[in-house]
Amino acid sequence: MKIDKVKITNFKCYEETFSLSLNDGLNVIVGGNESGKTTILEAVHLALTGLLHGRPLKNDLTNYLFNLGAQTKYIESLGTASPLPPPAITIELFLSGTSSEMAELEGNGNSEKVKASGVIFKIEFDEDNYKEPYEELLKAGALNSIPIEYYHTPMWSFGRKRITARNIPIKSALIDSSNSRLQNGSDVYVSRIIRDVLEEAERASISQAHRKLKDAFGADPNLKLINERITKAAKISQKAVSISVDLSSQTAWESSLMTYIDLIPFQYIGKGEQCVIKTKLALSARKNAEATAILLEEPENHLSHARLNELIADLTDQHGQKQIIISTHSSFVANKLGLDHLIVLRDGEVARISELQANDFFKKLAGYDTLRLALATRAILVEGDSDELVVQRAYMDANGGRLPIQDGIDVISVGTAFLRFLELATVLKIPVAVVTDNDGDTAAVERKYAAYKDSELVRICFDPVVDTGGLTISGKAFNYNTLEPKLLKANGLTTLKAILGVEAATEDQLRIHMRANKTDSALAIFNSATVIAYPDYIQKAIAP
Amino acid sequence: MIGANKIVVAAAGSGKTTYLVEEALKTRGERVLITTYTESNEAEIRQKFFELVGHIPANVVIMTWFSFLITHGVKPFQGSLFDFSITGMVLVSTQSGLRYRTRLGQPVFWPEEEIDKHYFDPSRRAFSDKLPKLAIRCTERSGGAVMDRISRVFPNIFVDEVQDLAGYDLDILTALACSSARLLMVGDPRQVTYLTHHERRHQKYADGGIVDFLRSELRKKAPIDIDETTLNRSHRNSAVICAVSSRLYPALPASQACDCDRCRAAPPPSAGLFILQKGDYDHYLSAVRPIQLRDKITSIGVDHRSLVMNFGESKGRGFDHVVILPTEPMRDWLTNPASDLKPQSRAKFYVAITRARHSVAIAMDWGAAPPPTGFALYERTAPA
Numbered sequence: 001m002k003i004d005k006v007k008i009t010n011f012k013c014y015e016e017t018f019s020l021s022l023n024d025g026l027n028v029i030v031g032g033n034e035s036g037k038t039t040i041l042e043a044v045h046l047a048l049t050g051l052l053h054g055r056p057l058k059n060d061l062t063n064y065l066f067n068l069g070a071q072t073k074y075i076e077s078l079g080t081a082s083p084l085p086p087p088a089i090t091i092e093l094f095l096s097g098t099s100s101e102m103a104e105l106e107g108n109g110n111s112e113k114v115k116a117s118g119v120i121f122k123i124e125f126d127e128d129n130y131k132e133p134y135e136e137l138l139k140a141g142a143l144n145s146i147p148i149e150y151y152h153t154p155m156w157s158f159g160r161k162r163i164t165a166r167n168i169p170i171k172s173a174l175i176d177s178s179n180s181r182l183q184n185g186s187d188v189y190v191s192r193i194i195r196d197v198l199e200e201a202e203r204a205s206i207s208q209a210h211r212k213l214k215d216a217f218g219a220d221p222n223l224k225l226i227n228e229r230i231t232k233a234a235k236i237s238q239k240a241v242s243i244s245v246d247l248s249s250q251t252a253w254e255s256s257l258m259t260y261i262d263l264i265p266f267q268y269i270g271k272g273e274q275c276v277i278k279t280k281l282a283l284s285a286r287k288n289a290e291a292t293a294i295l296l297e298e299p300e301n302h303l304s305h306a307r308l309n310e311l312i313a314d315l316t317d318q319h320g321q322k323q324i325i326i327s328t329h330s331s332f333v334a335n336k337l338g339l340d341h342l343i344v345l346r347d348g349e350v351a352r353i354s355e356l357q358a359n360d361f362f363k364k365l366a367g368y369d370t371l372r373l374a375l376a377t378r379a380i381l382v383e384g385d386s387d388e389l390v391v392q393r394a395y396m397d398a399n400g401g402r403l404p405i406q407d408g409i410d411v412i413s414v415g416t417a418f419l420r421f422l423e424l425a426t427v428l429k430i431p432v433a434v435v436t437d438n439d440g441d442t443a444a445v446e447r448k449y450a451a452y453k454d455s456e457l458v459r460i461c462f463d464p465v466v467d468t469g470g471l472t473i474s475g476k477a478f479n480y481n482t483l484e485p486k487l488l489k490a491n492g493l494t495t496l497k498a499i500l501g502v503e504a505a506t507e508d509q510l511r512i513h514m515r516a517n518k519t520d521s522a523l524a525i526f527n528s529a530t531v532i533a534y535p536d537y538i539q540k541a542i543a544p
Numbered sequence: 545m546i547g548a549n550k551i552v553v554a555a556a557g558s559g560k561t562t563y564l565v566e567e568a569l570k571t572r573g574e575r576v577l578i579t580t581y582t583e584s585n586e587a588e589i590r591q592k593f594f595e596l597v598g599h600i601p602a603n604v605v606i607m608t609w610f611s612f613l614i615t616h617g618v619k620p621f622q623g624s625l626f627d628f629s630i631t632g633m634v635l636v637s638t639q640s641g642l643r644y645r646t647r648l649g650q651p652v653f654w655p656e657e658e659i660d661k662h663y664f665d666p667s668r669r670a671f672s673d674k675l676p677k678l679a680i681r682c683t684e685r686s687g688g689a690v691m692d693r694i695s696r697v698f699p700n701i702f703v704d705e706v707q708d709l710a711g712y713d714l715d716i717l718t719a720l721a722c723s724s725a726r727l728l729m730v731g732d733p734r735q736v737t738y739l740t741h742h743e744r745r746h747q748k749y750a751d752g753g754i755v756d757f758l759r760s761e762l763r764k765k766a767p768i769d770i771d772e773t774t775l776n777r778s779h780r781n782s783a784v785i786c787a788v789s790s791r792l793y794p795a796l797p798a799s800q801a802c803d804c805d806r807c808r809a810a811p812p813p814s815a816g817l818f819i820l821q822k823g824d825y826d827h828y829l830s831a832v833r834p835i836q837l838r839d840k841i842t843s844i845g846v847d848h849r850s851l852v853m854n855f856g857e858s859k860g861r862g863f864d865h866v867v868i869l870p871t872e873p874m875r876d877w878l879t880n881p882a883s884d885l886k887p888q889s890r891a892k893f894y895v896a897i898t899r900a901r902h903s904v905a906i907a908m909d910w911g912a913a914p915p916p917t918g919f920a921l922y923e924r925t926a927p928a
Contacts, residue, residue: 100575103696107620108686115621115689159620159693160629200602 001097001170001291002323003044007111009090012039015067017090017111018348023341026315027325030334031345032375037327040345041174041295044325047091047121048172048293049165050155054189057123058153063146065089065123071146078143086134086146088124095119097291101169107159118158119168126152169290171196173282175275176297190259190266190278196292197285210253214245271302276311283318293323300330312336331371344374344428351427358420369412373421373430377408380433380541381421386522387483388413391435393526394534395542404542419448422458433459433541437482440466461541471508473515483535484514484521490533499528547695547726549768551706551758553733555799556789556898557780557862560730561585564702565592567728568604576604577698579612581708588860589704605698609709610675616694617679617716618670624685625678626659632669640671676712677745683719695723705860706731707754711745714757721766730775734793736891737856751887777802780862780901788817788904788918789897791881792890811902812864818922819878819915820867820905827924828905834865837896845869845907855892858899867905868896875908878916 002024009017013036020040031037046052052060063071070087077084092110095102095117105117125134130150137143157163173193195203217223227242259266261277269277279299285292299311315324316337328334334342340359344351353359353370373379380395382388388411395404395411404411414421418434425432434452438445445462452458463486471478479485488496493507500521504510514521525532554560568576578589586608593600600606607615610633619630641654641662654661663674670678683690694701701720703709706729709717720727733752749757758768776799778786783801790798802808814832822845828834829850836852838845846852846869853861868874874893876883885893897904905922915921 098696100697100699103693106693106696108623108689109620113623115686159616160622161615161619 001095001099001102003093003170003293004096004116005092005094006040006044006047007090007092007094008040008043010067010070010087011043011065011089011091012036012067014039014348015069016348020343020350022323022325024323026337026341027323027343028334028337028341029325029327029343029345030329030331030371030374031327032329035345036348037329037345038176038297041176041297041325041327043091044093044293045172045174045295047093047119047155048168048170049192050121050153061123061148061151061153063148066146074146075144078138079141083138086125086150088122090124091121093119093121095168095170097169099169101167105157105159105163105168107157109156109160110158116158119163120156120158121153122156123151123153126150171285171290171292172295173278173285173292174295174297175278175282175299176295190274190281191257193278193281194259196290197281206257207253210257217245272304272307275299275302276307279311280314283314283322285322291321291323293325296324296326298328298330299326300328300333308333309336329375331375334371339370342370344371344424346374346428346430349427349429351424353424356420356423356427358417358423361417361420369414370424372410372412373424373432374428376410376412376430378410378431378433379421379425380404380409380411380435381418382411382413382435383415383418383437384413384518386518387435389519389522389526390483390487390534391538391541393528393532394538397532397534398539398542422452426455426457429457431457431459433461435538435541436460436462437479438462438464438466439479440468440481442466459541461537463535463537469508471511473512478508478511478515484518485511486535487525487532488514490535495530495533499530499532500524545724546722546766547699547724549721549727549762549766550771551729551731551755551768552771552775553755554730554775555778555786556732556735556894557778557901558775558799558802559779560732560775561589561592561704561860562596563775564704564728564730565589565596568593568700568702569597569601571700572603574603574699575697576700576702577612578604578606578702578704579609580704581609582705582856582859583608584857585705585860609703609713610672613675613679613716614670616697617690618675618682620693621682621686621690625682628660628668630664630670631667633672633675634665634669635672640665640673673711676716680712680715680719691719691723694720695725698725700726700728703727703729704731705735707733707736707752709754710750714746714749714754714761717758718762718765721762721768734796734891734894735859737859737888737895752891772797776800778898779804779807781898782808782811782815782902784817784918785897785900785904789894791917792877792885792894792897814865815902817919818903818905819910819919820907820922821909822907824922824924825867825907828867828922831924832865832867832903832905834867834903834905835863835899836867836869837899838869839871839892843869843871855896859895861899862901863899864901865903865905866896866900867907868893869907878906878908878919879913881916 003022005019005021007017007019008014013034029037029040042052046057050056050058066087066089074084074087094110095105097117102117105119106115108115110116110118110120125147134147134150137147155163155165157167173196174189198206230241230243261269261273266274279294279296282292282294300308303311312333315326326333326337339353342353344353380391382391391411392404395409396402399407418436422432422434434449436445442462442464449460452460463481467480467485467489469478469480488507488510493504493510497504497510501524502510502513504513552563564578568578580586580589586606589606590600593604614630614633639653643652643654643661645651656662663678664670679690703717717727731754733754736752746757755770758770762768776797778799779802781789781801786799786801820828826847829847836846836850837855837858838852840854870878870893871889873883873885873889877885877893910921
């Protein structure tokens with residue numbers, strides 16, 4: 001049993017319907033801050049349990065759950081001739097599995113009108129009960145926000161039946177860093193996880209033990225004496241006044257039992273340890289009738305490097321049949337968990353490394369560069385380290401000494417893999433500049449990047465002028481169309497010679513030196529105190 | 545693969561519901577649906593579980609035929625037919641979906657293509673008489689997805705009082721029989737007390753033709769085992785009550801009283817079948833304390849200080865003593881068994897008589913003629 005797909009509409013940062021397919025085992029969602037990673041975990045948990053931050057959402061509805069854009073559109077429409085209906089938040093989970101419970105959730109009552117099992121969680125205007133008050137409010141022109149007091153949170157199956165979380169055979173274990181406590185201070189999530197790990201019979205026996213405890217308390221002779229005294233003392237009426245254990249709560253044992261770790265209450269142990277223990281407990285569930293989806297939010301937050309490594313090892317080795325969704329902005333975590341599980345999220349766009357044409361390439365590549373691109377606001381792709389240094393320096397010169405990364409612009413040297421990185425950038429809609437040599441054949445460069453000719457996102461920067469000369473090295477013609485000779489052309493022999501701190505009588509001597517000492521030359525340029533002139537195509541790449 | 549299908553033809557008081565409940569209890573690890581036409585019988589099934597094991601097992605779902613049709617027959621795949629949400633069901637007793645009447649008073653109905661008017665009232669409640677038809681249409685449009693889903697949700701489908709089903713209900717039974725689910729039905733063809741189907745479909749199998757339908761129509765599509773022996777003995781009715789009630793259906797094999805020691809222990813002195821003169825009615829009520837069974841709420845002669853129940857409502861129930869307030873055709877039949885007794889009245893009379901464990905009294909004045917076979921004229925005995 002698993003979640004195949006989640007669709008989110010109007011919830012927090014997702015205005016248009018956001019759709020995300022999920023893999024069987026591990027799903028690693030990577031994205032920058034504010035990219036909506038946590039919202040996905042919250043949405044999945046909400047649709048499976050009706051809980052947000054450990055509390056039933058129906059008691060805690062607020063306007064802030066709604067996407068700001070949808071909210072604004074609605075409010076702006078209110079004064080007009082055709083006001084919009086009150087907006088609704090929809091979270092749809094497409095599920096799969098073969099049990100009877102899963103079959104019961106089947107139908108075509110979903111946004112795609114297809115036969116599937118699944119559930120729909122809605123936060124919507126309660127039309128059956130509040131049509132009239134709403135009409136009155138609207139007429140009086142008194143609405144300036146979403147009338148959240150008239151909203152309810154129904155849960156439907158794709159078979160068009162109102163259901164509760166109990167009807168869903170997939171349980172959700174959310175492991176986040178929030179502080180969700182029960183009344184007695186016990187952590188909500190660890191209690192839930194423990195409850196979900198237990199079989200029905202085990203839950204029943206805990207419940208019985210708890211009941212016995214209460215009865216024993218009530219039957220204690222001392223308590224009886226005390227109650228008699230209270231009754232006498234409280235001469236309010238003829239009725240008996242007594243104290244006893246609270247018997248009212250339906251799920252009494254869950255809320256009144258505390259989880260201890262080595263005799264220390266769970267909430268007093270370290271945050272990192274809490275995260276590890278919750279994860280391990282959730283991983284240990286071994287039930288046939290129910291599946292567990294583990295939702296893990298940014299595990300890197302409270303863990304030391306070593307503990308993080310251990311947790312990741314557990315996740316990769318032990319997940320078995322369990323579906324795990326992890327959000328992270330740590331390239332370390334993402335890289336460790338394997339790039340083929342990676343879902344890159346950016347402004348509501350989703351890219352999976354496994355679906356890119358270049359996926360073989362990215363799988364072999366250490367994940368860091370991939371993630372650098374995915375997490376950058378903008379990127380400048382260059383061929384090698386020396387190009388990277390020169391472009392950085394050019395950017396600093398143009399921006400009052402600020403490094404590009406300080407502005408969220410990552411300069412990444414990609415070797416010859418420009419097109420592969422461009423594929424990822426295009427899917428994620430990341431603005432990218434490519435700095436490339438023309439290598440003496442501008443037509444070839446144009447052909448290579450033809451697909452990006454009119455792209456608004458991708459800027460291909462190369463020198464349109466082909467330089468030529470008679471220099472040969474070891475019998476081969478010198479390439480006049482790489483960065484170094486272009487820099488020489490822009491700055492002249494005297495200036496560049498001084499910057500590099502080398503003696504060279506002719507331009508060719510300097511060309512040969514720079515060719516042989518690429519990185520040193522680039523470093524010298526990067527550290528130069530003198531003002532440097534840059535070829536136009538470099539200027540174009542660093543332009544805002 | 546087609547699941548096992550079976551109907552057990554049962555006599556009144558033979559323990560149909562107990563049989564189904566016991567079968568359900570035997571089925572472990574798989575979901576079981578138990579469905580029946582009436583709400584009172586649905587309650588009876590629940591009650592039976594509590595009597596036998598004290599709870600309803602987690603794998604057992606009990607729902608009426610109509611809720612089953614709405615929840616599992618229509619809603620899951622209604623999308624291929626219509627898009628609005630169904631707000632509920634409205635029970636109708638005449639053909640639904642009236643468009644208008646001609647000047648001559650002839651009714652004209654909405655055609656099937658007008659889905660929202662043919663199947664639904666203005667507040668989008670489904671007409672009870674059209675629900676099975678709508679479910680069949682959803683099945684057809686979804687390419688069988690409806691039945692495929694049901695058979696996975698409920699690998700075991702039990703139908704109690706199956707004789708109440710008619711019209712498109714029979715097509716649904718057929719589709720269920722062809723699915724991978726195990727279909728187990730029990731019913732008594734003599735107890736068709738509800739005539740709520742106005743569809744012309746399968747008209748010839750109305751009024752107790754369920755077994756004929758299964759034998760001649762359903763068997764063409766799926767194998768079915770017809771069991772007429774397991775439940776052919778009444779644990780409720782005494783031998784004389786069996787004999788008298790069987791006379792209402794001379795074409796069917798007469799029901800037999802069981803010979804369990806427990807059922808047959810010490811019948812009270814008031815046992816037997818009686819004709820109860822009106823003058824003795826009050827006396828009889830206070831002396832024997834029977835339940836009064838009447839045709840409908842407007843039937844006259846009822847003593848409202850004592851227990852009373854309609855014939856239809858009493859189906860499935862058992863009482864030590866009953867007193868029946870007969871309708872005119874029933875009275876006629878008693879005087880002359882060759883008189884015309886309509887199928888529904890016949891069924892109701894049969895149901896009424898077979899409610900009793902020990903005694904049946906018919907409240908009617910009887911002349912000087914000898915009482916009908918099996919009956920005695922009730923005579924007051926001096927209080928001891």
